[in-house]
Amino acid sequence: MTEPVVSLEHVHVVHTARSGGLIHRDKVHALSDATVSVRRGEILGVVGESGCGKSTLAKVVVGLQAPTSGTVRFRGEDLWTLPAKRRRREAGAAVAMVFQDASTALNPRLPVRRILRDPLDVHRRGTPRQREERVRDLLDLVGLPGHVAAALPGQLSGGQRQRVAVARALTLEPDVIVADEPTSALDVSVRAQVLNLLLDLRTELGLGLVFISHDIQTVRYLADRIAVMYLGRVVEEGPTAEVAGHARHPYTRALFSATPSLLDDGERIVLTGPVPSATHPPSGCPFRTRCWKASDACAAEFPSATHAEADPAHSWHCLHPETPVRSVL
Numbered sequence: 001m002t003e004p005v006v007s008l009e010h011v012h013v014v015h016t017a018r019s020g021g022l023i024h025r026d027k028v029h030a031l032s033d034a035t036v037s038v039r040r041g042e043i044l045g046v047v048g049e050s051g052c053g054k055s056t057l058a059k060v061v062v063g064l065q066a067p068t069s070g071t072v073r074f075r076g077e078d079l080w081t082l083p084a085k086r087r088r089r090e091a092g093a094a095v096a097m098v099f100q101d102a103s104t105a106l107n108p109r110l111p112v113r114r115i116l117r118d119p120l121d122v123h124r125r126g127t128p129r130q131r132e133e134r135v136r137d138l139l140d141l142v143g144l145p146g147h148v149a150a151a152l153p154g155q156l157s158g159g160q161r162q163r164v165a166v167a168r169a170l171t172l173e174p175d176v177i178v179a180d181e182p183t184s185a186l187d188v189s190v191r192a193q194v195l196n197l198l199l200d201l202r203t204e205l206g207l208g209l210v211f212i213s214h215d216i217q218t219v220r221y222l223a224d225r226i227a228v229m230y231l232g233r234v235v236e237e238g239p240t241a242e243v244a245g246h247a248r249h250p251y252t253r254a255l256f257s258a259t260p261s262l263l264d265d266g267e268r269i270v271l272t273g274p275v276p277s278a279t280h281p282p283s284g285c286p287f288r289t290r291c292w293k294a295s296d297a298c299a300a301e302f303p304s305a306t307h308a309e310a311d312p313a314h315s316w317h318c319l320h321p322e323t324p325v326r327s328v329l
């Protein structure tokens with residue numbers, strides 16, 4: 001297997017949030033002990049409810065968010081031990097981000113040509129003529145006609161704008177793109193086009209993709225591997241067919257029970273009770289307060305990873321895992 005482009009090893013991100021005036025500060029555990037990696041040519045889907053830490057994970061993967069503890073490696077190098085200038089250069093060259101809403105992520109006053117040229121100018125890539133050619137190639141790559149170069153973002157449709165955002169992310173030829181809910185602001189009719197564009201780019205360029213979404217069906221369609229997050233923790237991870245078809249963590253099972261497939265038994269699990277706060281997460285397994293299988297032992301500590309015998313790439317953190325449901329076909 002190839003070396004990961006980015007790998008997170010036991011990464012924690014703790015934010016300090018003010019509450020009750022200047023004196024009192026709460027610690028928000030946005031990401032706890034995350035160990036994930038992404039390689040060229042593979043699509044890692046990250047799923048979980050709102051506030052579970054998906055965007056924080058995305059920012060760590062692109063090098064925008066420093067870990068409070070743990071290690072972030074870019075092509076094997078410990079990113080946050082590098083001097084700031086070099087860190088930005090390494091991160092900028094390896095990974096780029098596509099944000100949720102291109103209408104706010106793209107400068108509305110700049111024509112598309114300038115939006116796409118800017119990173120090339122800043123990083124002094126090629127001659128002015130080569131940069132112009134690169135702009136044309138980028139538009140072509142994302143399926144946009146050349147005349148779009150002269151348009152302002154506001155003159156484009158939502159789908160075209162998101163294609164420009166993807167082109168911008170590709171400008172410096174990254175190995176991996178992180179897409180944080182890239183289609184949620186789009187009409188349903190154009191969502192599939194943007195998703196298929198991402199799939200095509202993976203094939204054509206051997207690009208790696210971290211695809212973050214709360215839409216499980218989309219992640220299932222797109223991803224080779226899935227990481228399931230709950231309250232800052234990755235609770236299950238593995239190949240898509242294993243995680244979606246033979247979920248072992250009760251939370252994953254509940255999440256996927258809403259999207260039946262031939263592989264599951266069709267039982268719908270409805271979670272009750274509020275999602276606990278990331279400021280005061282429950283001790284041990286954070287899911288235990290909503291879990292129908294929780295025992296006293298679950299409050300003691302977060303369970304270490306168990307790996308599936310059939311496929312060690314499939315792992316989960318649970319003391320009372322689900323029995324895998326096998327296909328009846």
Ligand SMILES: Nc1ncnc2c1ncn2[C@@H]1O[C@H](COP(=O)(O)OP(=O)(O)OP(=O)(O)O)[C@@H](O)[C@H]1O
Pocket residue numbers: 015016017028029030048049050051052053054055056057214278
């Ligand atoms: N800068 C910050 N300061 C304080 N708390 C933060 C900050 N950024 C994120 N958080 C908190 O960290 C937790 C994880 O947030 P994050 O945005 O990563 O979740 P998410 O899964 O991406 O949510 P959503 O799907 O709603 O975007 C949340 O409780 C959030 O309120």
